Amino acid sequence: MQFRLWAPFMISNLSWKEFWAMARTWLQWKEGRQKTGYDSLLLFLNPFLVPFHVLILRFPEGSRIPPHKDRAKGFRHYRLNFLIKSAKKGGQFITEGSIYQSKYVNFFRSDICKHEVTKIEEGSRYVFSIGWILS
Ligand SMILES: [Fe+2]
Numbered sequence: 001m002q003f004r005l006w007a008p009f010m011i012s013n014l015s016w017k018e019f020w021a022m023a024r025t026w027l028q029w030k031e032g033r034q035k036t037g038y039d040s041l042l043l044f045l046n047p048f049l050v051p052f053h054v055l056i057l058r059f060p061e062g063s064r065i066p067p068h069k070d071r072a073k074g075f076r077h078y079r080l081n082f083l084i085k086s087a088k089k090g091g092q093f094i095t096e097g098s099i100y101q102s103k104y105v106n107f108f109r110s111d112i113c114k115h116e117v118t119k120i121e122e123g124s125r126y127v128f129s130i131g132w133i134l135s
Helices: 016-023
Strands: 029-031 039-046 052-059 065-068 076-085 093-095 105-109 115-117 120-122 125-134
Touching: 016 039, 093 105
Parallel strands: none
Antiparallel strands: 029 039, 039 052, 052 125, 065 115, 076 105, 076 125, 093 115
């Protein structure tokens, strides 16, 4: 029997083998899941009880995230983002409906709320991001 885990980047289930492969990328910048020029840095990954991960997202000039939903089959997927550094121009976070939103904080259901980051026109953008799932 294969024990499955939540995949913080792929938003699907993972095997332990896949989990450890991901854990080996700890503290290493990786291309973001959408592959549109942004990067993610895994700070913490918890596969147990309430699976969650903590990331830093880096958006260099020219990067963006197109509108999408992060589906987690059979789970509710929550994300809490803290803006560390905003771009000089562009890089606006847009979502259809946040649970809470302010200039620096965005809390939303990424599985049901379409969200995006507009193109970074000038400068760079950094976000501290915590994502978790609940059944
Ligand atoms: Fe997303």
